Structures are given as structure tokens and as C-alpha cells.
Amino acid sequence: MAVALLPNPSFANRHHLSFKRSKQAVRIRPTHSINVRASSAPTTTTGENKNANDVKTALYQALEGVNRGIFGVTSAKKSEIEGLVEILESQNPTPEPTTQLQDKVDGYWKLVYSTITILGSKRTKLGLRGFITLGDFFQIINVPEEKAVNVVKFNARGFNMLSGQLKIVASYKISSKTRVDITLESSSITPDQLMGLFEKNYDLLLNIFNPEGWLEITYVDESFRIGRDDKGNIFVLERSDQTEF
């Protein structure tokens, strides 16, 4: 799935939020007009405090064709992406995210980039060379129940393009103002016909998508969230909703 999103000045309002919550909207106070950059992603200019929207725009451009990084990126591209991620993190409007989980984190999210990759023999074993194609990766956070559900959507050729999903259910506990500890609860593949496909390599699959450990929320606003885990992974997600899911 290529992130084929066009840079959009009204970025913050992209997604309809289906539930009421007191919004503490990130106020965008442009000091200059927001330019839609048609050229390739701009290099980081030193010292300039880039507007968060600009950085997100640049990030989306950098992510074009990257397919969430799941099949690897060159180290040059990785640096570019992670450079932009760091800029955003330095402008995190929510420095104590775990105190505002209901407001800021609850709901549907969609993965835009992560450092998790499936390459080499793993990729071959999971049939990800044309037989199985990956769809969107979703994350549904349920703050009242302290649960996080990760869903990996996929399609299987030969099963008449049958669609399925891998669902991983985890629970979390707040451990600091920025960090949560995550425990794996359960996982499943639906529908059953597709379970057979992955049976042999189920452990491999779980290993790749295992959320256990801790997660630091290093950036969160109305529509964007960045996290880093104990394995050195980076996760970049955008707000989604049930209709997309």
C-alpha cells in the first residue's frame, strides 16, 4: 500500500472523528503561507523551526512508494525519514501523552511507516513475493479497557483474492508520563481458510508483529502519532476511523 496522500494544508482536519471529545486542537498559526511542495522532499534546514504541517507534508512525500518500509528502505531514505520524524518529535505538542490518552490516543490509527521489515527468507516463507499481498495496518486503542489491537490486513491470491487479517490483541499499563508497558494477550488469523496458509510459519509471523515490551509516545497531535519501542523501532501512525477499517 503506497501512501498516496497529497500534501494538504488542512491536514489537521483530514479525518472525521466519530466520537466526541474535548478537542484541544493543535493551533496552526502560520507565520507564512503554507506551500505545497511539488519537488522532492526538502532537506532539513538547520535552525529553522519548521511548521509541523510542513514537516508532515515533507514526511508524506518522503514516504511515497515506501510501502510503510515493510520491505526495506535504503539507508539514505531511512535517514531522510527519520530526520523528519525527529524534527516532529522536537515539536511534540503533547509532552505528557499518557495523561491524555483518552483525548489523544483512543481510537483508530493507521500505520504510515515503521522500522519493522520482512525481508529475505522470512519474506519468502510468508508468501509475500506475490502470493500474499499486504493491505493496511491498523491499530485500535481502547483506553477505558487499556487494550491495543493491531490488525494486519492481507489478500491471498489463489484463494480467489480472499481477504483476511492477522489480529493481535495486547493490553498496556501506563508506566510513566510518556511510556506504556505492553503485554501480548492473544492473536488470530481470520478467516479459517487462511489460517492454514500461515500455520507452518505462525511463530515467525507473531515474532515480527509482537508488540510486547514498552512504547514511548514521542509525538501525538490530532492526527498524527509517533512511538518508539524497546527494540529501537519507530512507529508513525495517522488518525483513521472505523469506516476506513
Place this chain on the structure above:
Amino acid sequence: MWSMSCARVGLNQRVFELPSCRVKKRSLWRSRSGVCCLFSPTQNVSVQMPSFNPITTKPISVSSLLEVVADDLHRLNTNLKSLIGAENPVLISAAEQIFGAGGKRLRPALVFLVSRATAQLTGLKELTVEHQRLAEIIEMIHTASLIHDDVIDDSELRRGKQTIHQMYGTKVAVLAGDFMFAQSSWFLANLENLEVIKLISQVIKDFASGEIKQASSFFNVDLTLEDYLLKSYYKTASLIASSTKAAAIFSSSSPTICNEMYDYGKNLGLSFQVVDDILDFTQSAEQLGKPAASDLRKGNLTAPVIFALQEESKLREIIDSEFMEEGSLEKAIELVHSCGGIKKAQDLAKEKGNLAMQNLQCLPQSEFKTALENMVRYNLERID
């Protein structure tokens, strides 16, 4: 009847019959032993065949290699074209493309050579209809697999010409391959030899097994040499081994001889495959007619890589990353060379070649046995 034509050696190695026609010049004879055909056409003369010591200083060429069975191959070519075109108009125009010049016909040549070499032991005077048909079946199966392989790999060129699916579309290519597999199975059944039927049917299954085994091991850095040899057996050696054994069976050879011929075919086939895999690394793009290291590029790990992986862990990482970084493929090729991967693979090819030579020891001395030995040498010369 080949035994009646000029200057052809009878299958009985001691008696030369020379009808009164011109002795055809045969470079294989003259360059080897220095003995011309000296026999009076009016009487049968038994002569001790000189023992051939085919140490030539120049490299073996395919044409000299196959000259002893040139007539057989010529007949094969004629038959094949008519076999394909006869029933299906759709395939008539493709028939020329499929069986026109280009292929070396090494596999049917091996059938003819083993047929004639083993026939000497059993006193068989001429090539049987079964032998002839066996060779045709083998070439059809081989060609069918190439046509389908080209569809799977989406190749544009084969033997210097456009592939069937390139010229006539995928539909014709798939049908042509299917037709040839089916036709060869039918001919095989009509040979009415159960052992041979089982041997050769197994091959078609082995082709598929080999492709599947290969595809499921892409980028698998833990691939063992055994895995690789098994895959190579399925893809290449199985056909050759089964055909050389079947040729011996049709000569009414003893089980021992038949099994030696099977092993000859298997060892020769494995040696072929290893040499092919080495050349993928060592030849330039122009020589290969396709980008160099195409196997490595798509994650098909062959002998040179497997040996190199035993030495260099950095190579593991590069392959595991599927050559994501710029220049990483080139680095990998370099590592394969520097870790002695190529050298070890060459040793493996020679080892199999030597085993094949040993398998020939049960055969009586003849120009056919010599040609079979030269097959092994010809193959190894490609990596000298």
C-alpha cells in the same frame, strides 16, 4: 540403416564392414588415433580397435563431440518438427521456432551415445526404434520445460532467438509446453516398458518439484549444499539420469550397467548445473545474454554463494537485506569471489565430473564411450 553407411563403425567392435563407397572423412577418427580406415571393401576384417586416448590440445567443440551420432541427431530433428506440427495448426508455426536450429541437442545425443555404447556389450547391432523414440521424448520434455520456464521467468530470449511466449503469446507457449509434455507421455506409454515409463514420468514430476523447491528457498541464507544438490537434481540431473538409464535398458543391458548409466547421467547433470551456476557469476552480461549474477539478484542461492556463505557472515546480511542498498549486489559478488566460493564450486563440478568418468568404466572401449567421456570434459572446459 546407419550400420550400412560409409565409414561407420559397426556396433560389434571387432568387425568393420565397409561397403564400396567413399570413406567419409571423420575428424574424430583422424585427429585422435592417426589411423585411417584401411580396410578392403571386399572382405570383413576383424581388427583390434586402437584404444583412444583423446587428449586433444584444442578445446572440445560440440560438433566434434556429437559427430559419432550426427546421423541419429539429424533424424531426430526431422522427426521432432513433424511431431509437433502434425496435430495442431496453432503449433505448426511455432514448431520451427521451437525445434529450429539453436539447441545443442545434448540430451538426445547422450541417449544415442549411451544406447550405442551399451549395445556393444549386448551384441545389439543397430539402434532400436525404442532408442530413437526415447531420444525424441527426452528432447520434447526438455524443450517443454524450457518453454514454460521462459514464461515463468518472463524471458525474452532463448538460444539467441525470441522465446515462444514473446513471439506467439503466453497462451501458445503454455499450450505448446502442455502438448509436448502430453505427447511425450503418450509416446512413453507406447514404448511399453514399465521400468522406463516409471523412470521418465518421474522426471516431469521432478521438474515441478525442483521449481517449487527453488522458489520456496529464495534468499534463504541457511540453504545447505544438500538442499542445493537436491534441487539441482530435480531440475537438471533427473532428466539426464533417467534418459541414460533408459537408453541402457533398451539395449538390454544388465542391471549393473543400467545403474552405472543412471549414475553417469546424474553426476554429469549435477556437474552441468554447477558449471552453469558458476558461469552466472563469472561471465559478463554480453556473454550470458542477460544481466550477470541474475540468480543472486533474485535470491536464487547457488553453489558459489553457498560456499561463500560458509566463510563470510557479512554476505549473509547483504543477501538477507535483498540488496536494498545501492552497490550491495556488487559487493556480494565480490565477496563470493574473495571467499573462494567460485573455486570451491569449481572443485564440486570437477568432483561430480570425476564420478561420472568412473561410472563409464564398465563400458567397453569405443568411440561412443570416448564421446561420453568428452561430454564430461567439454562441460568442465567451460570453467577452465
